[in-house]
Amino acid sequence: MVISMLRKTQTSLQLKIEQVSFSYNGSEEILKSISFTVNSGQIICILGPNGIGKTTLLTCLAKLNSPTSGKILLNGEDMSLIEHRTIARNVGYVPQTIAPSFDYSVLEYVVTGLAPWLGIFEKPKEEHYQQALQALQKIGIEHIKDKPYTRISAGELQMVSIARVLAQKVQFVLMDEPTSHLDFGNQLKVLNIIKEMAKEGYGIVLTTHNPDQVLLLEGKVAVFDRERQFHFGNWSDILNDKLLKSIYGVTLKICEVEQVSRKVCIAPRIE
Amino acid sequence: MDNTKFRRLFTILIVLLIITFFISLSIGRYSNDPLDVLNTLFSRAGWKEGSNPIMDNIVFYVRMPRIIVSMLVGAMLSLSGAVYQGVFKNPLISPDLLGVSSGASVGAALAIMLGASLAQRQITAFLGGLLAVSITAFIPKLFKNRNNMMLVLSGIIVSGFFCSLLSIMKFVAEEQTELASIVFWQMGSMAKVLGKEIVAITPVFIICTTVLLLLSWRINILSFGDLEAKSLGMNITQIRGIIIVCASLLTASSVSISGTIGWIGLVIPHLGRLAIGTDNTKVVPITVVMGALFMLVIDTLARTVSTAEIPLSILTGFVGAPLFAYLLYKQKTLVE
Numbered sequence: 001m002v003i004s005m006l007r008k009t010q011t012s013l014q015l016k017i018e019q020v021s022f023s024y025n026g027s028e029e030i031l032k033s034i035s036f037t038v039n040s041g042q043i044i045c046i047l048g049p050n051g052i053g054k055t056t057l058l059t060c061l062a063k064l065n066s067p068t069s070g071k072i073l074l075n076g077e078d079m080s081l082i083e084h085r086t087i088a089r090n091v092g093y094v095p096q097t098i099a100p101s102f103d104y105s106v107l108e109y110v111v112t113g114l115a116p117w118l119g120i121f122e123k124p125k126e127e128h129y130q131q132a133l134q135a136l137q138k139i140g141i142e143h144i145k146d147k148p149y150t151r152i153s154a155g156e157l158q159m160v161s162i163a164r165v166l167a168q169k170v171q172f173v174l175m176d177e178p179t180s181h182l183d184f185g186n187q188l189k190v191l192n193i194i195k196e197m198a199k200e201g202y203g204i205v206l207t208t209h210n211p212d213q214v215l216l217l218e219g220k221v222a223v224f225d226r227e228r229q230f231h232f233g234n235w236s237d238i239l240n241d242k243l244l245k246s247i248y249g250v251t252l253k254i255c256e257v258e259q260v261s262r263k264v265c266i267a268p269r270i271e
Numbered sequence: 272m273d274n275t276k277f278r279r280l281f282t283i284l285i286v287l288l289i290i291t292f293f294i295s296l297s298i299g300r301y302s303n304d305p306l307d308v309l310n311t312l313f314s315r316a317g318w319k320e321g322s323n324p325i326m327d328n329i330v331f332y333v334r335m336p337r338i339i340v341s342m343l344v345g346a347m348l349s350l351s352g353a354v355y356q357g358v359f360k361n362p363l364i365s366p367d368l369l370g371v372s373s374g375a376s377v378g379a380a381l382a383i384m385l386g387a388s389l390a391q392r393q394i395t396a397f398l399g400g401l402l403a404v405s406i407t408a409f410i411p412k413l414f415k416n417r418n419n420m421m422l423v424l425s426g427i428i429v430s431g432f433f434c435s436l437l438s439i440m441k442f443v444a445e446e447q448t449e450l451a452s453i454v455f456w457q458m459g460s461m462a463k464v465l466g467k468e469i470v471a472i473t474p475v476f477i478i479c480t481t482v483l484l485l486l487s488w489r490i491n492i493l494s495f496g497d498l499e500a501k502s503l504g505m506n507i508t509q510i511r512g513i514i515i516v517c518a519s520l521l522t523a524s525s526v527s528i529s530g531t532i533g534w535i536g537l538v539i540p541h542l543g544r545l546a547i548g549t550d551n552t553k554v555v556p557i558t559v560v561m562g563a564l565f566m567l568v569i570d571t572l573a574r575t576v577s578t579a580e581i582p583l584s585i586l587t588g589f590v591g592a593p594l595f596a597y598l599l600y601k602q603k604t605l606v607e
Contacts, residue, residue, distance in 0.1 A: 064501055088504025095502075101360040101494055102549040112492050116504035121485035123552050168503070 013040040013075050013171045015061060015091070015203060020070035022053075022060060030056050033070065036222055036232040038203045040171060043194060043219030045235075046207040049247055052224040054207040055096070058174050061205060062093040088116035092165035096176040098157065103148035106141075106160050107132055113167035135167035136160075139193060155186035162193060173197065175206040179213070191216055211244060211252065212265040223247060239265070277553045280546055284560040288342070291564060295338050295571040301329050337464045337574075338567060343476050344461070344525040345535060345566020346559045351518035352536025353543065353558040354483055357490035357551055358514050359419055362544070366522040366536040369426040369515070373433035374403025375526040376457055380440045383452045389463060392456075393471070393527045400523030403429050408515065417508060418497060458582030459530040461570050468528050475524045479517040480559060486514060487555040494551075532566075532583045534591030539565055541598045 015038040022031040030053040038044055038061075046054045059065040061072065063079050072079040074090055092113075111124050111132040118124065124132075136142040141159050144152055149160060158178060165173050178194070179187040195217060198204055205222075208214070214221055214235050221238055223231040225246040231238055244252040244265070257264050297305040311330045313319040351366040359368065367373070378399020382392035410425040411417050437453075444450040489510055492500050500507050522536070543558040569590070573581045 062502055064498060084501060084506060085504035088502065093498075093502035095498055098499070099496065102357075102362065102544075104491065104549050108491070108550050112495070112503060115489075115492055118488075120489065120510070123488045 013090075013203065014038065014073070015172050015205075016073040017061070018071050018073065020057075020060060020067040020072060022056060022065065022067050029068075030228075031060070031067070032228060032230070034222075034230050035070075036220075038172060038205055040201050040203045041198055042203050043198045043217045044203075044205045044222055045214045045217060045219060046205065046222045046224075047211055047214065047247060048224030049226050049249070052226075052228065054224065055176050057222075058093075058176055058205065058207055061172075062091050062174050063087050064093065085116050088168070088170075090170055091172045091174065092168045092170035094161045094165050094173065094175040094178060096178075096180060098149075098161065100150045103150040105146050106136070106149050106152065107145040109149045109160060110135055110145075110164045110167050113164040116168065132163075132167045135163040138166060139163055154181050155183065155189070158182060158186065158190060159193075162190070171201075172203040172205070175204065177207050177209065180209065187213075211239065211247075214239060215254070215263050215265055277547055277557070280557060281560065284557065284564060288560060288564050288567070291567050291571075292338060292342075295567055296330060296334055298571060298575050299329065299334055301325070332466065336466045336469055337461050337570065340464045340468050340472070340528060341461050341566045341570035342563035343469070343472055344529050344532070345539075345562040345564070345569075346480070347472070347476055347521040347525045347562070348532060348536045349539035349543075349558045349562025349565070350480060350483060350555065351521040353540035353551070353554055354490055354514055354518050355536075356540055357494045358511055358518075359423060360494050360496060362541065364423075364537070365533070366518065367430065367531075367533075368423065369407045369519065370403035370429040370433060371400040371519055371522040372526055372531045373430045373437065375400035375523060376437050376453075376531060377433050377440070378402075379456050379527075379530070380437055380444070380453045383456065384440060384444055384449050390467075393468075397523050397527035399433075400526055401519065403433055404515075404519040404523070408512075455582065456530045457584075459532040459584045459587075460573070460580060460582055461529050462574070462580050464528065472524045472528060475520055479521050482517050483514065484555055486510065487551040490514065490551040490555075491549075529583065532587055534584075534587040534595070535562060535565060538591045538595050538598065541595070545598065545601065 017034055017036050019033045019035055020031055021029055021033055023029045034057065036044070046057060048054050056065060060067055063082075063084065066080060074082060074087065079087065107129065111129055113135070114124055114128045114131065118128070133142060133145065136145055139159050139162060141156060141163065144156055149157065152160070162178075175194075179190050182190065191213060194204055194206065198219070218235065220233060221231075221235050223238065223243060225231070225243065226249060227246070231243065239254060241251070241253055244254070251268055252265055253268060254263055254265050256262075293305065293308070297303060297308045307323070307326050308330055310319060311323065311326045315327065315331070348366060355364055355366055355368055356362050375396040376399070378395035378397070379392055381399070382395040387395070407422065407425045407429045410428065411421040414421065441450055441453055444453060489505065492503055492505055493507065493511060497507055525532075539562045540554065540558050543554045543561055547553045547557050569583060569586045573583055573586055
């Protein structure tokens with residue numbers, strides 16, 4: 001399944017986060033001097049307890065929030081100096097929930113992904129609708145293109161959000177809990193798509209509440225434990241029972257399971 | 272993108288508008304004969320000899336200005352309702368949201384109580400409307416919170432304040448003349464419209480409608496909410512600002528000429544969406560034509576149904592409220 005709608009010359013693109021700190025209106029610091037790098041073709045999962053700042057970090061990566069100190073470099077340039085339109089051509093954001101007010105059709109919703117590429121007074125033309133249609137085809141949901149996006153299932157809606165970010169022709173995709181309200185089948189479908197996208201060169205950062213997804217995606221992890229300590233690295237180097245305990249406060253085990261030929265992260269029996 | 276449905280609807284509406292224009296031109300107290308009207312038009316155009324000067328006067332100086340202004344006012348109020356609904360992500364709001372109507376009412380009342388001329392009243396109403404919106408826009412800046420909810424609440428505060436101001440003015444106004452004038456002004460009427468009103472509002476109509484037409488696709492994106500719109504690279508403060516300025520100018524201009532007219536800014540965009548879907552690139556032009564048509568019909572009824580002029584808000588209310596109930600019934604799934 002070829003998903004990529006990336007432009008050519010996509011090799012060493014990078015989102016570099018340097019010593020980023022953030023607080024809302026000068027109150028307690030949520031992010032404290034965080035540093036890590038996202039390269040094209042990488043998957044990074046952000047793990048942490050509720051309310052620790054995972055979504056905040058994600059929004060900073062899309063310049064939807066500005067760090068109070070430190071900087072984020074998009075392909076070498078300081079993000080604070082790049083205007084939103086240019087950022088939107090490089091970084092896409094898939095929000096956790098969409099609260100629709102009007103019932104646009106799926107196609108009309110996806111074509112808005114081309115907004116960063118159109119002039120302010122421009123309307124999308126036939127070629128743009130074609131690109132939106134292609135994005136739907138890449139994930140196999142073009143059959144719902146004329147349905148109002150208020151009347152499709154949660155799983156389909158999540159796919160539609162991903163289709164829009166594909167139509168946006170970005171290099172980095174940020175996803176806020178992309179599987180949180182999906183049934184198990186749809187969860188795995190989305191994880192599959194994420195892995196495909198990474199293979200084709202997208203750099204993907206997602207927040208998740210499920211550490212087992214990290215093991216399925218086999219990417220890097222950015223971890224906040226309950227003391228707001230930040231850890232970053234390959235999942236196989238960083239993720240262990242002790243770290244998981246420090247994140248969630250409960251016992252979780254990582255074990256090799258032969259039947260699925262992989263390590264799994266799993267809770268022990270409830271006595 | 273399949274545009275045939277849109278083109279067909281648009282053409283039908285334009286044709287209906289032209290037909291209604293001629294019917295309205297032919298109806299009135301002086302003569303109800305469409306042939307008389309045609310004669311007058313042709314002789315003005317030089318295609319026919321000899322005209323009836325009284326008829327000429329009626330058609331060109333009494334009926335036509337009023338008809339044109341009612342079309343413009345209908346178009347402007349509907350359009351501003353449609354774009355407000357898009358920008359504030361709420362299909363259930365009207366152009367009065369940010370305080371234009373209450374501000375204009377205060378401006379008009381002031382003029383009435385000071386004994387000003389009609390033209391002066393129009394100016395103070397216009398300025399009153401703009402003043403109210405400016406205060407509404409300023410409050411979020413003061414509180415350093417620019418999101419939509421803040422703007423809406425701000426509008427409620429300002430509308431409330433100006434309404435109270437209006438109430439004080441009504442309370443101290445001279446009962447028989449001033450108070451009556453204020454109340455009738457608020458009910459809306461095109462009875463005193465002359466040619467110069469067209470000159471006053473046509474430039475506003477052309478400029479603001481063009482800008483809003485050009486930005487109509489961007490309104491779609493704004494209606495997703497600030498987070499999504501920003502993530503798609505839009506400068507939301509700037510675009511929202513331009514749209515609100517245009518919509519406010521449209522509303523203030525309309526209200527200053529015809530008084531406050533309710534329902535049209537709320538109902539017509541809904542009708543438009545029911546007919547053509549929610550894509551604003553289609554809703555905006557359809558709403559403009561539908562609004563013009565609706566207001567033309569309402570105003571024609573207002574001056575012909577009985578010997579006395581029926582205020583416009585009464586008619587728009589009697590037609591608009593049940594129509595809105597019907598629309599809500601059809602779209603009940605959208606109401607959370």
